[in-house]
Amino acid sequence: MDPTLKLLVFLILVLANICPIKSDFRHCEKVVKNWAFSSLQERVKEDNEHTLRDLLFFLHVPRTGGRTYFHCFLKRLYSNAQECPRSYDKLRFDPSKQECRLLATHDDYSMMSKLPREKTSVVTILRNPVDRIFSTYEFSIEVAARFLVHPNLTSATKMVGRLRPGATGVSTLDIWPWKYLVPWMREDLFARRDARKLMGSIDIKRNDPYNMEEMVMPLQEYINDPRAHELIHNGETFQVAGLTNNSYFVESHEVRRCVQKHKILGEHVLEVAKKRLDDMLYVGLTEDHRESATMFANVVGAQVISQALTENSSMEGAGNSKSEQGSSRSESEPDNDDHQDSNADHNADETGSTEDLKEKKETMSVGKLMEAYEGCISSLRKTQSRRRKASLKRISPANFSKEDRSRVSEVVTEQIRSLNHLDLELYKYAQEIFAKQHKHVVEKLSSTDDLESMFNNPGGITMWKFLWLAMCIVFLALVFLFVNARRRMSKVKI
Ligand SMILES: *[C@@H]1O[C@H](CO)[C@@H](O)[C@H](O)[C@H]1NC(C)=O
Numbered sequence: 001m002d003p004t005l006k007l008l009v010f011l012i013l014v015l016a017n018i019c020p021i022k023s024d025f026r027h028c029e030k031v032v033k034n035w036a037f038s039s040l041q042e043r044v045k046e047d048n049e050h051t052l053r054d055l056l057f058f059l060h061v062p063r064t065g066g067r068t069y070f071h072c073f074l075k076r077l078y079s080n081a082q083e084c085p086r087s088y089d090k091l092r093f094d095p096s097k098q099e100c101r102l103l104a105t106h107d108d109y110s111m112m113s114k115l116p117r118e119k120t121s122v123v124t125i126l127r128n129p130v131d132r133i134f135s136t137y138e139f140s141i142e143v144a145a146r147f148l149v150h151p152n153l154t155s156a157t158k159m160v161g162r163l164r165p166g167a168t169g170v171s172t173l174d175i176w177p178w179k180y181l182v183p184w185m186r187e188d189l190f191a192r193r194d195a196r197k198l199m200g201s202i203d204i205k206r207n208d209p210y211n212m213e214e215m216v217m218p219l220q221e222y223i224n225d226p227r228a229h230e231l232i233h234n235g236e237t238f239q240v241a242g243l244t245n246n247s248y249f250v251e252s253h254e255v256r257r258c259v260q261k262h263k264i265l266g267e268h269v270l271e272v273a274k275k276r277l278d279d280m281l282y283v284g285l286t287e288d289h290r291e292s293a294t295m296f297a298n299v300v301g302a303q304v305i306s307q308a309l310t311e312n313s314s315m316e317g318a319g320n321s322k323s324e325q326g327s328s329r330s331e332s333e334p335d336n337d338d339h340q341d342s343n344a345d346h347n348a349d350e351t352g353s354t355e356d357l358k359e360k361k362e363t364m365s366v367g368k369l370m371e372a373y374e375g376c377i378s379s380l381r382k383t384q385s386r387r388r389k390a391s392l393k394r395i396s397p398a399n400f401s402k403e404d405r406s407r408v409s410e411v412v413t414e415q416i417r418s419l420n421h422l423d424l425e426l427y428k429y430a431q432e433i434f435a436k437q438h439k440h441v442v443e444k445l446s447s448t449d450d451l452e453s454m455f456n457n458p459g460g461i462t463m464w465k466f467l468w469l470a471m472c473i474v475f476l477a478l479v480f481l482f483v484n485a486r487r488r489m490s491k492v493k494i
């Protein structure tokens with residue numbers, strides 16, 4: 001063949017191969033940029049974004065510890081009747097029922113399209129993405145392992161089917177993303193158990209529970225599965241952006257596809273997510289749990305309390321405030337779970353009255369709220385750890401402890417970081433917001449009489465104690481250096 005002809009054929013082939021990709025990229029770039037542009041347009045600019053509006057939307061990112069805020073704060077601040085109806089898949093939320101004041105779900109930000117935007121305040125909690133992935137993996141397995149009481153998968157799955165219809169409460173199995181992650185792990189656990197039975201006795205290497213393939217799917221396999229890409233990675237950014245695979249917008253799914261295909265377009269999503277955090281009433285951090293909780297009580301709690309006191313009309317029709325008795329009851333229900341919540345309580349406890357709630361709010365203060373929170377969280381944690389222990393026993397010797405995490409290979413952790421690069425950036429940004437928020441609250445408190453309430457709440461005390469401790473340490477270090485220096489000098493002299 002003529003060399004120029006050869007070259008021509010070659011060029012045509014190359015172009016034919018590149019063009020679809022290129023045009024897809026161009027298409028995607030347009031789709032993502034348009035989405036980002038319009039998302040940034042719809043920001044509600046308020047004079048005071050630190051003011052609680054009529055509706056509180058708690059954007060609950062899975063595995064960030066949001067459940068303790070829900071049970072130990074929000075359930076004390078809002079009555080059942082004030083809670084918006086929820087569904088955990090595609091929400092059948094009726095925007096005309098606008099008297100509701102609190103919405104707490106795993107739904108993503110696209111939910112805002114169903115809410116009166118200018119009357120809604122959003123709060124969320126973010127977590128270090130690497131820890132969140134570990135926790136997601138462990139929790140999927142923990143919940144799935146509960147099914148191992150059944151002799152086989154068929155009987156386990158049948159059991160779920162029988163539990164579903166008519167059941168009050170909402171179980172983890174109905175909630176995104178667990179409704180996908182748990183059945184996946186359940187199937188996997190049964191398959192591995194069946195394989196063990198066939199093999200007879202096997203020797204299990206006990207050193208690394210995150211890589212114990214005889215018992216559970218190794219972490220590395222889990223994070224590389226398409227399902228993890230779909231549901232877990234960069235999940236914080238996608239949820240805040242409103243682009244999870246559970247999004248309400250049909251358009252979101254194309255944006256999502258584009259971003260997953262062309263990594264570079266993730267920057268636009270990140271930008272939108274950051275702006276959304278900026279506009280939120282409160283952003284907490286799982287890692288700084290104590291300070292986050294104290295701030296939640298001071299920023300959100302205090303405003304809910306004063307809001308309730310100024311408008312007594314909204315009290316009409318409020319059923320009852322759910323108190324300890326309610327939550328401990330749902331806690332002890334064996335088949336319900338982490339996400340067991342208010343829906344059950346709507347029908348369940350009819351005790352208490354409007355008067356009770358009114359009285360409760362009037363006597364409620366930030367300090368008391370924190371006090372109640374402390375008790376609530378410790379009992380919640382006890383229940384959680386008991387359930388976890390009971391569940392993990394079924395896949396022993398696999399047991400996920402903090403020390404085990406640190407033994408996971410750097411290759412795997414690096415992979416998690418790379419798969420969650422957007423979340424890492426977003427988390428860093430959230431830390432900055434948190435620091436600013438913190439400063440703002442401390443300034444505000446010290447400029448008013450509220451300072452007393454700050455001192456009255458245990459979280460606040462810890463903070464001051466911490467400062468005091470830090471000063472002591474610095475002082476001791478200085479003394480030590482001074483003494484050391486003198487000693488050295490005297491040695492030199494000798
Ligand atoms: C699963 O277990 C149930 C209950 O023991 C039993 O009736 C059924 O035959 C089992 N199914 C299979 C496929 O082994």
Ligand SMILES: *[C@@H]1O[C@H](CO)[C@@H](O)[C@H](O)[C@H]1NC(C)=O
Nearest residue numbers: 180226227230231245246247
């Ligand atoms: C979300 O992801 C799950 C798990 O991969 C999948 O089964 C489901 O169909 C997805 N939903 C949408 C709307 O894409």
Ligand SMILES: *[C@@H]1O[C@H](CO)[C@@H](O)[C@H](O)[C@H]1NC(C)=O
Nearest residue numbers: 389392393396397399400401
């Ligand atoms: C797993 O580890 C925890 C904490 O290290 C321990 O309390 C628990 O008993 C262990 N469970 C099993 C089944 O080994």
Ligand SMILES: CC(=O)N[C@H]1CO[C@H](CO)[C@@H](O)[C@@H]1O
Nearest residue numbers: 308309310311312313314315
């Ligand atoms: C804001 C509001 O509705 N305030 C009412 C609270 O209740 C008193 C007496 O019941 C009314 O006089 C207020 O108007």
